[in-house]
Amino acid sequence: MKAVVFEEHGGPDVLSYTDIPDPEPKPFEVLIEVRAAGANFNDIWARRGMPGMKVIFPHVAGSDVAGVVRAVGSDVGGTGFGSSPVKVGDEVVVHPGLSCRTCEMCTSGQEFFCRQFLIWGFQTGPNNGGHSELVTLPAVNVLPKPSNLTFEEAASMPLVLETAWRMLVTRARIQAGEHVLIWGGVGGLGVMAIQICRLFGAIPIPVVGGAGKVAKAQELGAEHVIDRSSEDVGARVREITRKVGADVVFEHSGQDTWPTSMAAMRWGGRLVVCGASTGFEALTDLRFLWNKQQNLLGSHLASKAELAAALRAVEAGHIKPVIDHVFPLREVGKAQQLMEDLKVQGKLVYVP
Numbered sequence: 001m002k003a004v005v006f007e008e009h010g011g012p013d014v015l016s017y018t019d020i021p022d023p024e025p026k027p028f029e030v031l032i033e034v035r036a037a038g039a040n041f042n043d044i045w046a047r048r049g050m051p052g053m054k055v056i057f058p059h060v061a062g063s064d065v066a067g068v069v070r071a072v073g074s075d076v077g078g079t080g081f082g083s084s085p086v087k088v089g090d091e092v093v094v095h096p097g098l099s100c101r102t103c104e105m106c107t108s109g110q111e112f113f114c115r116q117f118l119i120w121g122f123q124t125g126p127n128n129g130g131h132s133e134l135v136t137l138p139a140v141n142v143l144p145k146p147s148n149l150t151f152e153e154a155a156s157m158p159l160v161l162e163t164a165w166r167m168l169v170t171r172a173r174i175q176a177g178e179h180v181l182i183w184g185g186v187g188g189l190g191v192m193a194i195q196i197c198r199l200f201g202a203i204p205i206p207v208v209g210g211a212g213k214v215a216k217a218q219e220l221g222a223e224h225v226i227d228r229s230s231e232d233v234g235a236r237v238r239e240i241t242r243k244v245g246a247d248v249v250f251e252h253s254g255q256d257t258w259p260t261s262m263a264a265m266r267w268g269g270r271l272v273v274c275g276a277s278t279g280f281e282a283l284t285d286l287r288f289l290w291n292k293q294q295n296l297l298g299s300h301l302a303s304k305a306e307l308a309a310a311l312r313a314v315e316a317g318h319i320k321p322v323i324d325h326v327f328p329l330r331e332v333g334k335a336q337q338l339m340e341d342l343k344v345q346g347k348l349v350y351v352p
């Protein structure tokens, strides 16, 4: 099969579109024919290398897949107790959180606290990620593709959808009428965050860079949009919230935006963070944290159950995919360059 493989860290030039052996499903796994795969910033972190995270070479990146089940392992299928309902021909999407499924954390629905937790297509390998024609995954990691989406649309959603859902719904517990400051407002996470806020009756305040992105955020239903290329984010938040500050701040940028995030958060507010694309060493002035009694919340991916809930909202038409461009699989490098240059609105998708 064809796949996009790399064997060392570096720029887009380390990516090679090449032939590798077809994968074989283990007894508990399914073999999926990839119809479309999503692009995520994790793919770029794996390619560049991230301090403290081991990338297994040769590496095929890609944590979002929509496709058709072509084979199932010997323990999958059937209707008996404990069997997985997945069968050949099913149209599926992938939940990329791998875990042991038997420990206390897994059996309490908190698989992200499992000692064996891994993000598939990011921390797995060799040669096991979505940027290929065929993939194998545990049968428990697939869910039905929402029937109202194309494969390209479905592949654009799971990782950002479940991450944003857990951040806002489970961790920050957004409420109707609350102001939510959203960094990267029309990035992959941002377009999900805006729509989740709208679904729960909260008021999204996306931050974007440039007039074209302002229009996109408005199209998604954001009444207030801050253009950081021409406006002061803190001043605009004070104005929109009548000097109160944002009830919730949606962070994944880190070092560069953190001081503004902390200052823009209301007294008693919540900041939820799932990443740090501009750097990990953010400064917090503790005097403000205790005086304002603010809450800092970490969040990492989500459970399969959270993805299932979010996908029901997608199937009901409350949350829509936002695709910037669909590329042939061989052009992963070109697509990653666009993402690194922040030239993408919503998501990029690859088709084998």
Ligand SMILES: [Zn+2]
Pocket (backbone or CB within 6 Å): 099, 100, 101, 102, 103, 104, 105, 106, 107, 111, 114, 115, 116
């Ligand atoms: Zn476990």
